[in-house]
Amino acid sequence: MSADFDAIVVGSGPAGVSAAFPLVQAGLKILLVDGGREMQVKPPSKPYLVSRAEDENQWEWMVGRDYYSLRNINTVSPKLRVPTLSYVFEGFEAANRINAHDFIAIGSLARGGLSSAWGCGIARLSPEELNDFPFSPSEILTSYETVSRRIGLSGALKDDLSEYFGIDEWADPPIPIDDLRSRILHRYEKRKADVTPLGFKLGRSRIAVLSQDRAERKACDTSGNCMWGCHRRALYTAAEDLELLKKFSNFTYRSGFVVDELDCAGALRAVRGSDMSGNQTISASKIILAAGTLATTRLALQALNLNKPISMHACPIAAFMLWLPKALGSARPPAFGLGQLSFALKLEHGVAGFGSLFNTTGIPSAEFVRHMPLSKRYGIDFLKALLSSCVVGNLFLPGKLSTSMLSLRTDGSLHVEGGFRKEVPELMHLAEQRLRKVFWKLGAVLLPMSFTVGKPGGDIHYTCSLPMRARPDYGETDAFGELFGLDDIYVVDGASLSDHSEKSHTLTIMANADRIGRKISYDYKDAKCNIV
Amino acid sequence: MRLLVTGATGYIGERLVRHALSQGHEIIAASRRRPNEDIEWIPFDLSAASEIILPEGIDSVFHLAATTISHDIDPDIEMEAAKHLIKAAVQANAKIIFISSQTARKDAPTVYGRTKWQIEKLVLAAAGLVVRPGQVYGGPERALFGELLRSVRRLPVIPAFLPAPKVQPVHIDDLIVALLHCAESNSIPSSILHIGATQPVSFTKFLRTISIVRVRGYRPPIPLPIALVRFAGLISGKRLRITLGIDRLSSLSDLPTMQTDHDLQLLGVTLRPLSSGMTRSGNERRRILIREGQALLQYVLKVRPTPALIRRYVRSIELIRDGESLNLPEFLLVAPMAIALLDHTPAQSTSYEEEFTWRLNTAVVLAEASVQGAKRFLGIGEYNGFVICLGRMTRAVILELCWRILRLIACPFWGILFRNSRLSK
Ligand SMILES: Cc1cc2nc3c(=O)[nH]c(=O)nc-3n(C[C@H](O)[C@H](O)[C@H](O)COP(=O)(O)OP(=O)(O)OC[C@H]3O[C@@H](n4cnc5c(N)ncnc54)[C@H](O)[C@@H]3O)c2cc1C
Numbered sequence: 001m002s003a004d005f006d007a008i009v010v011g012s013g014p015a016g017v018s019a020a021f022p023l024v025q026a027g028l029k030i031l032l033v034d035g036g037r038e039m040q041v042k043p044p045s046k047p048y049l050v051s052r053a054e055d056e057n058q059w060e061w062m063v064g065r066d067y068y069s070l071r072n073i074n075t076v077s078p079k080l081r082v083p084t085l086s087y088v089f090e091g092f093e094a095a096n097r098i099n100a101h102d103f104i105a106i107g108s109l110a111r112g113g114l115s116s117a118w119g120c121g122i123a124r125l126s127p128e129e130l131n132d133f134p135f136s137p138s139e140i141l142t143s144y145e146t147v148s149r150r151i152g153l154s155g156a157l158k159d160d161l162s163e164y165f166g167i168d169e170w171a172d173p174p175i176p177i178d179d180l181r182s183r184i185l186h187r188y189e190k191r192k193a194d195v196t197p198l199g200f201k202l203g204r205s206r207i208a209v210l211s212q213d214r215a216e217r218k219a220c221d222t223s224g225n226c227m228w229g230c231h232r233r234a235l236y237t238a239a240e241d242l243e244l245l246k247k248f249s250n251f252t253y254r255s256g257f258v259v260d261e262l263d264c265a266g267a268l269r270a271v272r273g274s275d276m277s278g279n280q281t282i283s284a285s286k287i288i289l290a291a292g293t294l295a296t297t298r299l300a301l302q303a304l305n306l307n308k309p310i311s312m313h314a315c316p317i318a319a320f321m322l323w324l325p326k327a328l329g330s331a332r333p334p335a336f337g338l339g340q341l342s343f344a345l346k347l348e349h350g351v352a353g354f355g356s357l358f359n360t361t362g363i364p365s366a367e368f369v370r371h372m373p374l375s376k377r378y379g380i381d382f383l384k385a386l387l388s389s390c391v392v393g394n395l396f397l398p399g400k401l402s403t404s405m406l407s408l409r410t411d412g413s414l415h416v417e418g419g420f421r422k423e424v425p426e427l428m429h430l431a432e433q434r435l436r437k438v439f440w441k442l443g444a445v446l447l448p449m450s451f452t453v454g455k456p457g458g459d460i461h462y463t464c465s466l467p468m469r470a471r472p473d474y475g476e477t478d479a480f481g482e483l484f485g486l487d488d489i490y491v492v493d494g495a496s497l498s499d500h501s502e503k504s505h506t507l508t509i510m511a512n513a514d515r516i517g518r519k520i521s522y523d524y525k526d527a528k529c530n531i532v
Numbered sequence: 533m534r535l536l537v538t539g540a541t542g543y544i545g546e547r548l549v550r551h552a553l554s555q556g557h558e559i560i561a562a563s564r565r566r567p568n569e570d571i572e573w574i575p576f577d578l579s580a581a582s583e584i585i586l587p588e589g590i591d592s593v594f595h596l597a598a599t600t601i602s603h604d605i606d607p608d609i610e611m612e613a614a615k616h617l618i619k620a621a622v623q624a625n626a627k628i629i630f631i632s633s634q635t636a637r638k639d640a641p642t643v644y645g646r647t648k649w650q651i652e653k654l655v656l657a658a659a660g661l662v663v664r665p666g667q668v669y670g671g672p673e674r675a676l677f678g679e680l681l682r683s684v685r686r687l688p689v690i691p692a693f694l695p696a697p698k699v700q701p702v703h704i705d706d707l708i709v710a711l712l713h714c715a716e717s718n719s720i721p722s723s724i725l726h727i728g729a730t731q732p733v734s735f736t737k738f739l740r741t742i743s744i745v746r747v748r749g750y751r752p753p754i755p756l757p758i759a760l761v762r763f764a765g766l767i768s769g770k771r772l773r774i775t776l777g778i779d780r781l782s783s784l785s786d787l788p789t790m791q792t793d794h795d796l797q798l799l800g801v802t803l804r805p806l807s808s809g810m811t812r813s814g815n816e817r818r819r820i821l822i823r824e825g826q827a828l829l830q831y832v833l834k835v836r837p838t839p840a841l842i843r844r845y846v847r848s849i850e851l852i853r854d855g856e857s858l859n860l861p862e863f864l865l866v867a868p869m870a871i872a873l874l875d876h877t878p879a880q881s882t883s884y885e886e887e888f889t890w891r892l893n894t895a896v897v898l899a900e901a902s903v904q905g906a907k908r909f910l911g912i913g914e915y916n917g918f919v920i921c922l923g924r925m926t927r928a929v930i931l932e933l934c935w936r937i938l939r940l941i942a943c944p945f946w947g948i949l950f951r952n953s954r955l956s957k
Contacts, residue, residue, distance in 0.1 A: 052906035053913070059844065062901035067848045070894055329918035332910060365909040366897045374932050375875035376896055377831055381928035384911050385921035 666728020
């Protein structure tokens with residue numbers, strides 16, 4: 001009995017494509033399957049402010065012909081209300097049988113996964129942050145580099161966060177900064193001595209966005225459509241990598257094949273799933289799970305038939321708004337809509353926070369009006385005058401502060417129970433105070449009542465449910481993400497990270513997937529040599 | 533059922549055909565022109581009366597064909613055509629349903645009315661049903677309804693006849709429901725059925741409703757004694773009298789009131805109110821929702837929202853919410869600025885207040901996503917400066933405070949202000 005493929009990769013998100021590259025390059029016969037959802041609503045084709053001023057049909061991408069944004073008016077993030085991104089999130093929970101309680105469970109069935117809507121923030125973990133990982137930091141370095149060079153990063157600059165991000169040698173210079181953020185940065189340069197004692201460091205954001213053209217993808221021109229869809233393809237999404245993979249003849253892509261179960265009974269491994277043409281079982285020597293932490297964990301637990309609850313990391317998150325009084329009345333220039341400035345903030349007991357500052361232009365004002373303590377009519381008046389001098393920011397704390405648990409139910413569904421450790425409110429309060437102080441010194445007011453802590457899961461950074469361990473147990477994976485108790489099943493997405501700091505984790509997921517992909521292809525070559 | 537309809541391309545006929553088809557009936561059109569729908573068709577011409585043979589298996593025959601223009605009517609030929617039709621129906625064992633007129637009378641002032649009366653007799657003799665509709669309105673702008681609409685649109689005033697003729701309006705769709713019921717039911721005895729509002733309304737009120745609800749503009753009524761009209765008719769001669777519709781007008785003025793409640797009940801139809809039937813969609817709910825949308829959007833935008841924007845609001849409420857209006861009090865619809873009275877977040881909100889907040893947020897989201905909204909929310913192209921912005925913010929806060937004070941003052945009168953809205957329930 002021979003397998004249909006050498007390996008099947010489940011998921012075309014950042015993890016899936018990153019694992020696929022080394023395998024495909026090594027000549028393995030690879031099948032990649034995913035939920036296959038694609039963009040349905042066209043994003044604006046002109047710069048944001050031009051589209052807003054001229055496009056009579058702007059409601060189609062801002063609200064949606066089916067009133068998508070109104071239907072989802074109560075969801076956690078403005079991104080979850082963007083009609084052009086609806087395909088990214090739709091159908092995930094049902095297809096993957098996820099039930100969540102006190103937890104915002106978000107995942108994707110899209111081609112390219114959640115990276116079709118992500119914020120592009122990236123970072124490399126320092127050797128200390130890799131302490132809990134069962135391999136030496138040098139082992140993943142090449143993978144960090146390979147992935148970084150492939151996807152295209154920007155933001156490299158000698159500043160106070162160069163070391164923190166650790167990717168400058170592989171990145172292009174930053175995208176032009178806008179006026180408000182450059183004021184803050186200037187002020188920081190001048191008053192560094194006042195704020196660094198508060199554990200605060202500021203620098204340009206390192207992001208997976210092009211500041212220089214790369215073949216078909218064009219550099220960011222600050223047209224401000226980041227949230228709605230970049231027609232220049234400056235923002236990295238895993239769908240870009242998928243296009244590159246499709247060029248290999250030993251790579252097969254099957255879009256819209258939703259895996260429901262793994263079949264591990266025989267000598268071979270197989271995925272059972274369905275697409276438009278019905279149910280099907282496809283076999284392979286190895287299966288590589290990259291369906292996103294929640295979906296992957298369910299498939300793994302089901303294959304293991306493991307019913308004990310396992311823990312998962314998710315970052316506590318907060319959002320806030322800053323006001324720069326001196327900038328009141330400044331015009332709204334077109335601007336890059338993702339992180340332009342980032343900060344690292346040391347808190348108590350070795351806990352640190354990480355956050356970024358964003359331009360507000362590309363975000364609908366309705367998002368702010370809704371939370372104003374003024375009536376709508378005057379709230380709009382007020383914000384119209386105020387918003388151009390405002391900056392929004394977010395803050396992530398380490399994932400280990402979460403107490404979220406996952407458990408497989410007898411009906412095959414995955415139950416998520418959300419929660420944070422009890423010190424989180426206190427840490428958040430401390431963070432708010434620190435940030436207020438720091439930004440005051442930098443000429444910005446942290447607006448009262450604007451600092452809001454998100455619900456568990458709202459970060460959409462779920463990790464460490466099947467962590468890599470040197471000596472794994474059931475519900476864990478070995479140093480190469482291979483599921484303990486089931487050979488040839490590999491976990492390459494967030495689920496197998498061993499620890500999750502406050503930093504953006506996706507680059508690490510990708511590097512780790514690349515690392516595991518390399519290892520599998522070495523084994524494969526070895527085996528071939530032995531046969532010969 | 534297999535139904536044959538004469539006059540299938542007319543004002544009522546066309547609508548009847550469409551509705552009957554949607555109900556799953558089979559239709560054979562008998563008319564001069566081939567109907568737009570792709571249905572069976574036999575030629576039928578009132579003015580060229582000849583023997584007719586009905587197609588197989590017809591259950592009922594609707595006789596709607598009629599010449600409405602007085603000086604074109606040749607009563608004998610029309611009678612002849614009716615006779616042929618009735619004979620064919622009797623032979624085919626089909627029920628005949630004749631659409632007559634409120635003006636049908638032996639001594640009616642118009643030929644039209646007299647001819648109708650005579651045909652009625654034939655139909656009743658053949659055990660058929662006669663339906664006398666009142667003033668039919670609504671739907672496409674055709675027939676008398678279309679004429680009235682066009683006149684109101686054109687004229688700066690509406691005539692208020694003295695003494696005022698009374699009409700008993702019936703919306704075309706309600707009439708059609710009644711007609712189909714006549715065909716479907718076996719328990720309705722051969723008789724004359726009167727379909728129209730139980731309470732007659734003055735013709736002036738009818739015209740005024742057209743102007744306000746349909747044409748959406750106020751037209752002052754100008755008193756016009758009927759006697760004067762008659763006199764004008766007398767001196768203008770027969771031809772001009774017909775052209776100006778003076779005969780028709782006078783036939784209106786001495787209409788006998790129909791007793792309709794019994795027949796309405798028999799046919800199981802409830803007539804919609806005039807103000808709701810007169811809207812373009814024939815539906816008051818929509819009209820009220822449109823006004824609500826217009827008010828909320830105007831409150832948000834500070835300028836009149838475009839019709840497209842209002843449509844979006846209405847659609848969203850129909851698609852996502854219950855599609856019912858909030859029934860905001862009239863003064864808020866007239867002066868949307870005062871919506872600020874309701875626009876605050878109470879510590880504990882009732883389900884009405886939550887719904888109101890939802891809709892206001894909807895108005896904000898929709899308003900913003902438009903060219904109008906981009907101006908209002910982003911101020912693209914406006915000059916901004918520190919002082920201007922500061923001034924605007926201060927003004928917003930002061931106005932907010934004023935409304936809050938007003939809200940406090942208005943508190944004791946809440947019950948009166950919001951008497952009819954869902955808020956008071
Ligand atoms: C709004 C937002 C902002 C973000 N910002 C950042 C950021 O700034 N920095 C950062 O590091 N991270 C960010 N993230 C998180 C980041 O997007 C994810 O960490 C990353 O996409 C995870 O990659 P993945 O490949 O593991 O899974 P996903 O991207 O979720 O991909 C899952 C893949 O699996 C497929 N799939 C799912 N279920 C099945 C199934 N049953 N059968 C077959 N295929 C299946 C899907 O089609 C998809 O291709 C953000 C996320 C969101 C939503």
